[in-house]
Amino acid sequence: MNILFIAPPAAGKGTCSKILGDRYHLKHISTGDLLREEARKNPFLKKKMEEGTLIEDGTVLSLLKKKLMSTMDSAGRIFDGFPRNLSQAEAFDEILHSLGEKVDYVFLLDLKKDVCEKRILYRLSCPQCGRVYNREVLSRKPSQEGLCDDCHCSLIKREDDNKETFEKRFETYEKETKPLLSYYENKKNLYKINADRDTEEIIKDMINLLEQKKYD
Ligand SMILES: [Zn+2]
Numbered sequence: 001m002n003i004l005f006i007a008p009p010a011a012g013k014g015t016c017s018k019i020l021g022d023r024y025h026l027k028h029i030s031t032g033d034l035l036r037e038e039a040r041k042n043p044f045l046k047k048k049m050e051e052g053t054l055i056e057d058g059t060v061l062s063l064l065k066k067k068l069m070s071t072m073d074s075a076g077r078i079f080d081g082f083p084r085n086l087s088q089a090e091a092f093d094e095i096l097h098s099l100g101e102k103v104d105y106v107f108l109l110d111l112k113k114d115v116c117e118k119r120i121l122y123r124l125s126c127p128q129c130g131r132v133y134n135r136e137v138l139s140r141k142p143s144q145e146g147l148c149d150d151c152h153c154s155l156i157k158r159e160d161d162n163k164e165t166f167e168k169r170f171e172t173y174e175k176e177t178k179p180l181l182s183y184y185e186n187k188k189n190l191y192k193i194n195a196d197r198d199t200e201e202i203i204k205d206m207i208n209l210l211e212q213k214k215y216d
Contacts, residue, residue: 106180117163
């Protein structure tokens, strides 16, 4: 079973993939992690990454293929940060096909731009335990203003959680990642999830879809 997410910034992709992954014992495959791992052995790649040079699709795809082959006996996989655009999605399908597999589920975490923006601009996190809060979202407010519920540390705001960075990230999503929707819609493996709800409800929808298909 191979699961992908398509989600704008702050739609909750990280949280959802962690919960689903734990529940179904899925391997979590992040192309960022694969690249960082490879860069430790490969000084040329390391230099490129440090300089912020765009890494060619070919490099990412060959790392991904190796990882796919080494996880053939797993219960399934969840992909993080991939595919980001149409040509990656097509190449990815080819690789999976050559291994006798396919993309089984593509979950679109659907969230309007203004809600994404609010989540990012008012996001606060605990420097000690990493728990994330939001001072404008009722269900995510800390019980005492500015303090972590668990460790009572002062909450901090990430430096890149600003309007400018958000606009850039959202624009990239709209331009490059959104075209994937019609691609997967045609392949009939796209599932649209309303992400403007509590995490438990979002997860419940996904579990229903996964379980339902299992017994079809
Ligand atoms: Zn904390």
